[in-house]
Amino acid sequence: MPLNANRPSTAINLRRATLADAQAIQQCVCAAFAAYIERMDKAPAPMLYDYPSLIVTQEVWLAEQDGHVVGALLLAIEEDQFFLDTVASSPQPAARRFVV
Numbered sequence: 001m002p003l004n005a006n007r008p009s010t011a012i013n014l015r016r017a018t019l020a021d022a023q024a025i026q027q028c029v030c031a032a033f034a035a036y037i038e039r040m041d042k043a044p045a046p047m048l049y050d051y052p053s054l055i056v057t058q059e060v061w062l063a064e065q066d067g068h069v070v071g072a073l074l075l076a077i078e079e080d081q082f083f084l085d086t087v088a089s090s091p092q093p094a095a096r097r098f099v100v
Contacts, residue, residue: 032088
C-alpha cells in the first residue's frame, strides 16, 4: 500500500466549465470574495454574476481537486479584445496549494 493511500489527492484538474458547474462556481466565488463585503460595504461584482449565462457566452474555467471546485477564472471576450475578469480560489486550506 502506498504511503499516501489515505490522503486526498493534491492533483488539480483545470477545465472549461459546463452549465452543470455553475452552482459550484458561484459558491467558490462567493467564498473567495466574502471577506471583501465588509470592506466595500457591498458584495463584490463577481459574487453577483449570472454564471450560467457567462458559461454559455464567455470562457469560464475551473480548477477541481478531489471532485470539488477549488478555483474559477472568468475570461471576458469582446469583439476586439478579451480580459481576465475574475480569478477566485477557495479559502479552504487544501485549495490554497495551487494559488500563485
